[in-house]
Amino acid sequence: MNRSIAPPSYPIGKIDYPAHHQFIASGGVPVYLVHDEHCAVLKLELVFNGGARFQDQPFQAQSTASMIPEGTTRFTASQIAEKLDYYGSYLQKRAGDDDSSFVLYCLPKFLEPCLNMIQEVLLNAVVPDNELDIFKKNSIQRQKISESRNGYLTRRAFNELVYGKQSIYGQTVYQQDIENISRETVMAFYESQYKTGIKYLLVSGFVNDKVQQQLDQFCSGFKHSISKLNPILSQQSTERYRHIQNENAVQSTIRIGKLIPGRKHSDYRKLQVMSLILGGYFGSRLMSSIREEQGLTYGIHSAVESNLEAGAFYIETDMNNELAANGIEAIFAEIQKLIETPVEADELNTAKNYYLGSFLRSLDGPFSIADRAKIIIDFGFESNYYEEFLEIINRVSALDIQQLAQTYLDRKDLITVVTGKK
Amino acid sequence: MLFTKHTLQNGLTVIHHPDFNTKLCVLNILYRVGSKDESPDKTGFAHLFEHLMFGGSKHVPDFDTVLQTAGGDNNAFTSNDITNYYLTLPFNNIETGLWLESDRMFSLNINQKSLDVQRNVVIEEFKERYLNQPYGDTWLKLLPLAYLEHPYSWPTIGREISHIEEARLEDVKTFFDSFYAPNNAILVIAGHIEEAPALELVTKWFGDIPARKVNRPQYKTEPVQSEPRHLEIKAPVPLDMVLKAWHMPGRMETGYYETDLLSDMLGSGKSSRLYQVLVKEKGLFSEIDCYITGDVEPGLFIIEGKLSKGIPIESGDKAIQELLQKILSELNEEELQKVKNKTETTLLFNDVNVLNRAMKLAYCEMLGDINLVDKETSHYLAVKLDDLIKNGQKLLTENNCSTLYYRSA
Numbered sequence: 138m139n140r141s142i143a144p145p146s147y148p149i150g151k152i153d154y155p156a157h158h159q160f161i162a163s164g165g166v167p168v169y170l171v172h173d174e175h176c177a178v179l180k181l182e183l184v185f186n187g188g189a190r191f192q193d194q195p196f197q198a199q200s201t202a203s204m205i206p207e208g209t210t211r212f213t214a215s216q217i218a219e220k221l222d223y224y225g226s227y228l229q230k231r232a233g234d235d236d237s238s239f240v241l242y243c244l245p246k247f248l249e250p251c252l253n254m255i256q257e258v259l260l261n262a263v264v265p266d267n268e269l270d271i272f273k274k275n276s277i278q279r280q281k282i283s284e285s286r287n288g289y290l291t292r293r294a295f296n297e298l299v300y301g302k303q304s305i306y307g308q309t310v311y312q313q314d315i316e317n318i319s320r321e322t323v324m325a326f327y328e329s330q331y332k333t334g335i336k337y338l339l340v341s342g343f344v345n346d347k348v349q350q351q352l353d354q355f356c357s358g359f360k361h362s363i364s365k366l367n368p369i370l371s372q373q374s375t376e377r378y379r380h381i382q383n384e385n386a387v388q389s390t391i392r393i394g395k396l397i398p399g400r401k402h403s404d405y406r407k408l409q410v411m412s413l414i415l416g417g418y419f420g421s422r423l424m425s426s427i428r429e430e431q432g433l434t435y436g437i438h439s440a441v442e443s444n445l446e447a448g449a450f451y452i453e454t455d456m457n458n459e460l461a462a463n464g465i466e467a468i469f470a471e472i473q474k475l476i477e478t479p480v481e482a483d484e485l486n487t488a489k490n491y492y493l494g495s496f497l498r499s500l501d502g503p504f505s506i507a508d509r510a511k512i513i514i515d516f517g518f519e520s521n522y523y524e525e526f527l528e529i530i531n532r533v534s535a536l537d538i539q540q541l542a543q544t545y546l547d548r549k550d551l552i553t554v555v556t557g558k559k
Numbered sequence: 560m561l562f563t564k565h566t567l568q569n570g571l572t573v574i575h576h577p578d579f580n581t582k583l584c585v586l587n588i589l590y591r592v593g594s595k596d597e598s599p600d601k602t603g604f605a606h607l608f609e610h611l612m613f614g615g616s617k618h619v620p621d622f623d624t625v626l627q628t629a630g631g632d633n634n635a636f637t638s639n640d641i642t643n644y645y646l647t648l649p650f651n652n653i654e655t656g657l658w659l660e661s662d663r664m665f666s667l668n669i670n671q672k673s674l675d676v677q678r679n680v681v682i683e684e685f686k687e688r689y690l691n692q693p694y695g696d697t698w699l700k701l702l703p704l705a706y707l708e709h710p711y712s713w714p715t716i717g718r719e720i721s722h723i724e725e726a727r728l729e730d731v732k733t734f735f736d737s738f739y740a741p742n743n744a745i746l747v748i749a750g751h752i753e754e755a756p757a758l759e760l761v762t763k764w765f766g767d768i769p770a771r772k773v774n775r776p777q778y779k780t781e782p783v784q785s786e787p788r789h790l791e792i793k794a795p796v797p798l799d800m801v802l803k804a805w806h807m808p809g810r811m812e813t814g815y816y817e818t819d820l821l822s823d824m825l826g827s828g829k830s831s832r833l834y835q836v837l838v839k840e841k842g843l844f845s846e847i848d849c850y851i852t853g854d855v856e857p858g859l860f861i862i863e864g865k866l867s868k869g870i871p872i873e874s875g876d877k878a879i880q881e882l883l884q885k886i887l888s889e890l891n892e893e894e895l896q897k898v899k900n901k902t903e904t905t906l907l908f909n910d911v912n913v914l915n916r917a918m919k920l921a922y923c924e925m926l927g928d929i930n931l932v933d934k935e936t937s938h939y940l941a942v943k944l945d946d947l948i949k950n951g952q953k954l955l956t957e958n959n960c961s962t963l964y965y966r967s968a
Contacts, residue, residue, distance in 0.1 A: 138767050140618040140662050144654035146629040153582070175580055178907045215839070218829035223893070225900030227828075244904055271839060278845040278868065281797040285693050342911070385795045387691040388683075418632070420623040432679030435687050455687045487628040494630025497649055501581050502912040 149493040154500070154523035157510040160349070162356030166334070169510060170349070171341035173503040179342035180242050180504050181352075182511070183255070186364035187237030187330040190305045194322060195314035200272065201326040202232040202239075207268040209261040214268050217258060226251045234305050235445040235515070236336060245343045252355045259331060260358070264323050276315045284312075287390035287455070287556040290381050295392045295554045298379065299449050304371040306444050334362030337514065341507035371396055371447040373552070381556040389461040389557025393468060394451030395550050400443040400516055404541065406526065408450065410533050411541045412439045414488045415475060416452055418495075422471050423452065433457075433464050445515065450545060458557045465553060472551075475542040479535035489530055496526065560910070560932050562920055563754055567762060569770045570742025574920050574929070575757045576749040578913045584653035584750040585914050586646050588660055589921040591745075592738035593640040594717075595710040595856065596776060603717020604734050606637040607681050607726060612644065614673030617666035622659055629655040637715050640855040641925060647914060650751035654760055660746075661764035664739060669732055681723050685716050693796040694965060704790050705804045705859055705961040709781035740771035745924050749917040778856065781806070788961040793968040798845065799866045800965035801876050805954050807851060807860040811926055816938050817950040818851060818860055823898040824890060825849040825883075826862065830897070832886050833862065833879075843870050843878050855926065860954060872964045880957065887951050895944050902939045 158170045189198040206221075206228065207214040221228050226243035243251050283289040293309045300307030340352060373396040397408060409417075416423035416439030423437045437454035456464045480488075499505050513522050562576040594605045612635065613622050626633055626646060633646035646656050689695045698714045706712035717723050746765065748757045784806060808814040826833050826849025837844045847864035866875045909915050916932075923931040931938075 138661075138764060140658065140665065140764075143625070144658050146652045146655045147649075149630055149649050173580065176911060178904065178911065215830060215835060219897075222828045222830040222901060223897045225897075225902075225904040227904070242904065242908060244900075244907065247900070271842070274842070274867070275838070275845045278798060278865070282693060282865075285795075285797050287691070387686050418627060420621075420627045428680060429676060432676045432683070435680055435684040455691070456683070457686070483628075487624060490630040491627040491632070494627075494647075494649055495632060497582050497630070498632060498647055501583060501647075501914065504911060 148490065149497065149527070152493070152496060152523060152527045154509070155506055156520060157506070162338075162353045164357045164359050165361035166356040166359055167337040167361065168352055168356065169337060169339045169514060170344050171503045171507045171510060172344040173342060174345075176342040176503050177244070178242065179245055179248065179340060179344060179348065180240065180507065182339040182507070183239045183241075184336045184339065185237045185331055186336050186362050187326070188233050188235045189308070190234055190366070190369060191330055191364065192326060194317060195308060196310050196318055197322050197326050198232040198237060199310070200276075200318045201323050201330070202230040202237045203272060204264045204269060204323050205262045205327060205331060206230070206258045207272065208263050208265040209257050210263055211257065211261065214265070217254060220254050221251065224250050228255070237330075245348060248348060248351055252351060256355060256358055262327055264320050264327070266320055269318070269320055269323065273315055273318060277312050280310060280312050280315060285385075287383055287386055287388070290383070291390040291392045291453075291554050291556045294379055294381060295394065295451065295552065296449075298374040298376055298552045298554065299394060299396050300447060301372040301374060304369055304447070306369065306371055306447055330364075334360035336362050339507055339511055339514070341503040369446045376552070377549075378553045379555070380559060381554070382559060383556050384558055386458060386557045388455045389458050389555050390453070390455050391461060391465060391468075391553070391555050392451055392453045393465070393551055393553045394449055395545065395552060397441060397448045397450050397545060399446055399448040400512070405441070405443060405448065406529050407533050407537055407541055408441050408545065410488060410492060410530060411475070411538050411545075412441050412450060413492055414480060414484065414538065415439045415471065418488075418491055420487065420491070422475070423468065426471055427454065427464065427467055431467065433460055433467065458559070461555055461557060465555070469548060472542070472546050472548070476539070476546060479539045482535070485533075485535055485538070489533070492530055493527065496523075560916060560920070562929070562932070564924070564929060565758060567741065567766055569766065569768055570740075571765055571768070572745045572924060573758065573761050574745065574747045574924060575754045576747065576916060576920055577753065578750050578916070581750050581913050582650055583647050583913065584650045584656070584748065584752050585917040586648075586653065586656045586660060587747040587749070587914075587917040587921050588644045589745045589925055590642045590644075590738060591743050591925060592642055593638050594713065594715040595639050595778060596738065597710065598776070599710070599713075599718075601722055601726070601730060602713045602719075603681070603715070603723045604726065604730070605642055606715045606717070607677065607723055608731065608734055609635050609637045609642050610677040610681055611669060611673060611731060612663055612667065614670070614677065615668045616663040617668055619659055619662050622663070625655065626659060631656060639711055639715060641922070643918065643921065645914060645918065653748070653752060657760055657764040661768065664741060664744070664765070665768045667735055667739070669728065669735060671728055674726065674728055674731060678723055678726060681716075682720055685720055685723065689714075689716055694800060696792075697802060697963065697965065700790060700792055701802060701804060701961065701963050704788050704963065705806070706781055708779040709856065710778055711854060711856065711858070736771065737774040740773055741765060741768045742770040743773045745921045747917040747921045749920070750913050781857065784959050787957040789964070790961070791964045791966060793966045796965060796967050798868070799872050799967050800864065801866065801872050801879070802861065802863045802963040802965065803876070803879065804961045804963075805860040805959050807858055807954060809857045810853065810855045812857070814950045816942050817947040818954065819853070820895065820898050820902065820939060820942055821947055821951045822849045822851050822860060823901060824894055825886065827898065827901065833864075833882070836882055837864065837878060841878065842867055843875050872966065876962060876964075883955050887948055887955070890944065890948055892944055895942070895947065899940050899942070903936055906936050
């Protein structure tokens, strides 16, 4: 076999985003479906207007999501856990900034008893004092462990600086916030954001007619929750550098970045390509230069993230304390190159192909497709959002990347947070 | 699960698994080499070597760029038992993946520069994951306590940084020759491709790689532990921790499934015994976990708990021991059914994406029974309560246990 000749490789010509379907359940709750007949299991995400943006005090949204399944008028927390475990299911509770959700993973044959239990906790939660005490105590201990980690401290400071402390996206939890939670605050949030109804259901995997009927039946007990969204104002701080001392650290965590417009802005998808070229994959500039050539770190990456109303660009890495100062300069040198010199055609082509390939990977299996669908639902995009994707990515030019870098990566706008031992 | 299995003349095992719901093709190559195949004074080699596999081969100076240009992505991991490489590509570019993987199996370019850089990267990884995290060195300390003879006594990252610092080009080349042979590998090609073209392409790219002699060391048998072992660490961590490790059967030995289910009964989920009693009722621990290492050779059954503030480690340890005896006498059919249901869910969820299925096929083949991909669930469902209890009583004694106290300094 002559291995000196590479086999042909082809561009990704077309992306088939397998559309999700929708029906409105009897009580008015929208249900979105990603059905896959080959899948033996199902994932059910119940989305609520229970994100931190609706809360009156820090940690209220998170503690409510956690406490709802911890006891009802009929069942104790242990009985609820026992039942859900017995049916082999997993129930995750998540409270983000913009919304909150309960995610149930289960086998179709056990869907009904699981739904019954979820209905019970959503309608009849009582938040027992002793359960809340245990939850608070353990949350504080977990918080202490988080606060001993470089990565956590860095991200917390970074978010406060980039989004601003007045923005919900910039706020994080402190031990005192956990202390301040009372049964009344949890019950109040539960009453106003959960008992009033469900925002929508997103179900993926084995969703045949029978499953759909069961979901319709389940939803008939709930109203469709529509909450007014007060705009979130994010404002980056004028502070550009912060060092957080950690006496026990061998390495320093470094995060560099800034506030950017979120996913709704037309620059967002192009910024994803720019970030990819800089530090978004193994062949990226930062990985090649900082890890592979200079061996300064085990890993370095850049990414863009988007909440509903604002986003951030960041680069993150860990390196030895004494290397951190040089490392930061090496990172800025790579950023400067992106600003000064247009990307070569080959490199741009590799990045685009990689990007489209990773999009295909993100469609592997119904659960991943559902995660994609959630973006369309939450941001109110058209159903052809992902088909447009290919076109936009193919159009991005070297000049676009350079202009984006000039607009968004100017050193005087970038915030640097370092946690480590000086 | 649909699959077929073939062996090329050079000894390479080839497994094909079709799935036309995805537009991807997966190539998973498992080499039968892990950290257990290292010599005790040169640990961390299998994992260091995994890094070197990305340093270019004879006809491909840059593995990643070629793959990424074809829209692909890849990664790898090293365990005690295996080194596993996987890549995914849009289906029409799978041949690029075969070219890349075959070239590095055929003639990896191992040079001083690549070794120097990857050595640094691995040393940074060592620091980042094992030294610079609270409790990060737990396994570095626990394994040599639990294993006196068997090569599981060091973690895959290596026993100490100096072993990686001292790795020479010659050692690394010997390692490649000893293990990276087609007759020591299992290749799975899966996803959007029919069997005939899959086989044709694999034979085209891998068929001419010569078989090599594999030099596998004889693993030392771990002597049966006959008395309790203890070790204390003091470090600036937020909470005290106790970790207990019992020797358990290997992956294909009698008692493995019983032990795995027992670990779920004790520690998986909020309704598990340890959580209910030690975290919720008595408040001795803020979190507690029970799991097995799941290694091919006899592994470890672990209980790991972080103590609530003000509770001495000794009391927590004692409470665990007392509770274990009590639980073993009380376990019932309903609890067993519960963990069986949980296991069934977990196994089915793992099969949802094609990459996981490809890895599972390779792993089961490595274990010696590829049909486990389908049979495993029934093995778990067939476990009897009596056997599970007897097995647990035999296993969970202090004489079979290594206990680590991690004190907050």
